[in-house]
Amino acid sequence: MRNEDARSLLWDLFSSAVDSARPGPVVPPALPEKPTGRCVVIGAGKASAAMAAAVDAAWPDVDVSGVVVTRYGHAVPAGRITILQAAHPVADEMSESAARQIVEALQGLTRDDLVLALISGGGSALLALPAAGLTLADKQAITRSLLHSGANIKEMNLVRRHLSAIKGGKLAKLARPARLVSLIISDVPGDNPADVASGPTVADDSTPQQALALLDRYQIPLQDAVRRHLSQTVASESADDNAQTHLIATPSLALQAAADAARRHGITTLILGDAIEGESREAAIVMAGIARSVKQYGQPLAGPAVLLSGGETTVTVSGGKAGKGGRNTEFLLSLACALQGESGIWAIAGDTDGIDGTEDAAGAIIGPDTLQRGNAAGVIARDYLDAHDSYSYFQATNELVITGPTLTNVNDIRAILIV
Structure with missing residues (x-):
């Protein structure tokens, strides 16, 4: 699948989830x-x-x-x-x-x-x-x-x-x-x-x-x-x-709407739950492991597939002043670091209200080229993750998802596409 096609598909899934709750x-x-x-x-x-x-x-x-x-x-x-x-x-x-x-x-x-x-x-x-x-x-x-x-x-x-x-x-x-x-x-x-x-x-x-x-x-x-x-x-x-x-x-109905959209694209879906919590960066490491299992072994389902999840993770800030960003962009930056540019895996994560944290983005979209984009822009993913500055990283890589206020709110939607 072409990079632009994968990103377009993920955007359609996120938009379908938001539209279901308007x-x-x-x-x-x-x-x-x-x-x-x-x-x-x-x-x-x-x-x-x-x-x-x-x-x-x-x-x-x-x-x-x-x-x-x-x-x-x-x-x-x-x-x-x-x-x-x-x-x-x-x-x-x-x-x-x-x-x-x-x-x-x-x-x-x-x-x-x-x-x-x-x-x-x-x-x-x-x-x-x-x-x-x-x-x-x-x-x-x-x-x-x-x-x-x-x-x-x-x-x-x-x-x-x-x-x-x-x-x-x-x-x-x-x-x-x-x-x-x-x-x-x-x-x-x-x-x-x-x-x-x-x-x-x-x-x-x-x-x-x-x-x-x-x-x-x-x-x-x-x-x-x-x-x-x-x-x-x-x-x-x-x-x-x-x-x-x-x-x-509700979040579960929004995830179901995203799953329906994926099936229209001929993509198998697995909803991992609408109540995922915990540290954003740690949740991303777990999700990266599941995505790799789908790609390498066809478990827990065979690709092409989308892993869907909702809920509200957290970002614990310690030691110094945090940069800009929210739980969804922090999740994605951690996911990109964990996947290390592995081919055939893309992801979107965003807050359905259109605002992730206090910035103007709902979230972001990543792909196998995300770390390369960062290197080309002079930003190092791990450094920005450690500084809780995920918004600035994705601003530099041009991967932010900016919707403006959606006038609804059924929490976060995360979708990982594996082909």
């Missing part, structure tokens, strides 16, 4: 029975604005209003629904302001009303209302430390739930006595609704003590007020009989 097609079929009263739309996440736009378009005959918050640059017009923007992955003042405006939108509800909660990945940072006695600065400091600690997304969101006045099901209480329906686009391994955006409308059975133990395990510095808050005993939020939760797009 709010425009997936939201309208999931809408509940229309209310006899008002429909108040609330929401948070990278996909929330596009989800709100789909609701506004689908229900022109319903009294719709509300407030949702998305990441800067991810906003789209949503008619009667107010769209706010805030920072990600670390909350800013707009994150707190948006949370207060959403709380205000839930005032004065009746049993005839419907609260439609549109939740997607990224909502933990975008919807930040500190618990009593804590400040936004407290939450910002802890988030920054966790992002560099190697903690996975479920661990981070467990902590966020217990530092928040509205997450972990607390926002659901404010919707009473209205009917509450949550439509969720999942970006977390395992698709537990309580983990998506830290579950503002989903009952949570974890404890503050678990959050404190996790922070201590990762040696996260804590203000005295945070430690006191997490040391107290509180009752967990109970499920609301008048609330429903529906997952309308």
